[in-house]
Amino acid sequence: MRLRRFRGKRPIAWLPVRTSRGRWLLVRLARAALAAWGIASLVFVVSRLLPGGPEQFALDGAGEKWGGASAGHVAQMQQAARQSFRHRLGLDEPIFYVTRSPAPAGWHWHGRHNQYHRWVVQLLHGGLGQSYRDGQPVGAALGRALAYTLPLTGSAAVLATGLALYLALYLAGAPGGRGRALVRTLLGGLQTMPLFLLALLLLLLLANPDGLNLVPAGQVPNAATSSLSQVLSYWGPRSLLPLLSLVLAVLPSLALPLAAALHHELGTDYATTARAKGLPISRILRRHALPNALIPLLTTLTELLPSLVAGTVVVEVVFALPGSGRLLAQAAATHDYPVVVAGVLLTALVRLLGLLLADVLYFTLDPRLRPLA
């Protein structure tokens, strides 16, 4: 590398070569956390700046109640109802620390009496606010929904990773063959297919009352009274297709890069040596090539968890599961901003978790990366 065009006075101190890798990863995590907070704040402010707030939605059907009154009176009463609605939700306060108002024109400093400050303070105390729609705490609703979503995404992540390992080892096992070409083509096709199309296809093919129906009818079990086996026997078959669509949706992005990495590792000198010693190809793949090929895959794993969470939005709507994805979609459809912001925050946190997990795995798999201290 030539240094002639390098004019900066400061040596590039933040590059990983200069500091220990551990500190660099910490910086990376901090940056991701900052981005998570930033994006949640952005969604918070933008959603409250949009015209036609929640009171519009809530009061749309309220006009009929005042059918007897004159038009002017109705408008006055609607205005009053809107005001009290906004006051109840705290929407009549300024949005941010500084806002710009038309009269008196210019920028105004509001101090701590603004919606954003309230939200941050509430968040630091562990509260996510209350839903506009039913007044319930958002945290509790999200917790109930996560009871369905966490098992779904967790098992999808584990299944997809396992299946991707198996498929990649199979694909890298031999150069050609009709079966491998078929698997490759199918994976390529799956990669382009949007998740909603895949889920809809599975729904219409496998859970169709007029055709093949894998999902038996049954009573929704009451969480308080029914036993664990009842709950499992009800939700087990119902989460089969969502699980399948999630796994199939993320499988190509895991399996294809891993297969390429394995193929690359097989061309290196140590793999040639291992073959010259007479080791079978399956053993070389598993014991020698796989550990090295897994390291670039960890970056993909970081994106696996957030993409699964995004997938639940689609899958839970298609298969009518009462999870956090459907909660988010419903909240977006009904202008329920606190739930929407909480969903964004949750997704960003999941991504942070994925980053953390990938970093821990990096250190476990590759001793060269461990910090010296």
Add this chain to the structure above:
Amino acid sequence: MRALFKARRPVAYWLAISWLALIAGLGLLGPSLPLPYSSSTADLLAIATPPSAPHYLGTDALGRDVLAGLVAGARRLVSISLPATFLAAALGAVLGGAAGFWGNTRLRLPVAAAGGLLAAGWWALALPGQLLALLLALGSSLWLSLLLWQKTPRRQPTIALPVDSLVLGAGTLLGAVPRLIMLVALAAGPPFTTYQLLGLLVVVAWPEPARLVRAEMLRVRVQPFIEAAWASGLPPGRIWWHHALPAASQSLRSLVPLSLAGLIGLESSLAFLGIGQAPDAVSWGSLLAAARQEPSAWWVAAVPGLALLLTLLALQQVATAAKNR
């Protein structure tokens, strides 16, 4: 043109190109096609009828013509996803190219220009109505600073504009949540207009080309022909725009079809979820959502689903061909 035909392409490539041309033609000519029904009006006498004479591809559970919906969806594709992809690629190339070329320290503006920028910003914050004047001030001060850059004597104080950090930071911020979640969250307000949806798609899509072009630019920047351009005394802006950026943008050729496929998938997902959509807007996604109301009407799901899948596969084929060239 001759080079295009001389290159040996597989049959699949030409099939993909013809399918995409068909969809684009349907989308462009959509309003002037002699269709018997419009996409948004319901024929209540024919609810969920299988493909037959007046409704050539059948109707859905609300009595809307599937063929008309297919054409309306193609039109939406051509009018939203396609321009959004090209705008995002252009924006990403310019921002990523600037980030890779100048880095954090090399774009040094004279303090005078920075003062002008600050003043313009201040003025704009106080008077947002004067957007045109702001743009003029920004543009002229940038241009002036680029013009003066090489001629500034060493002594004159300059400040560095951290382009790289700004671009990467914006990309990180937008990448903090998946694109679908981001769009769903921002759609919580009133339904999007066409331009708002287009703008939002551009906003969520630009970091990907920007990252690619930035990486390419880091490689291109140290190539001998750029060194030669510096040595011949060309102004930096000219080197960047005329020599470095075209070379670094070559890699976008295989990314753009994939990026278009991604945006089509994203836009259809939003339409399928019915979030942020005007009630009468018809697209392939909303047609597919209607298929759930009447599971026995296979044609409502099969026609738009197949069209969507074929379009995405065709785009993948084109991207592969562009990469292997």
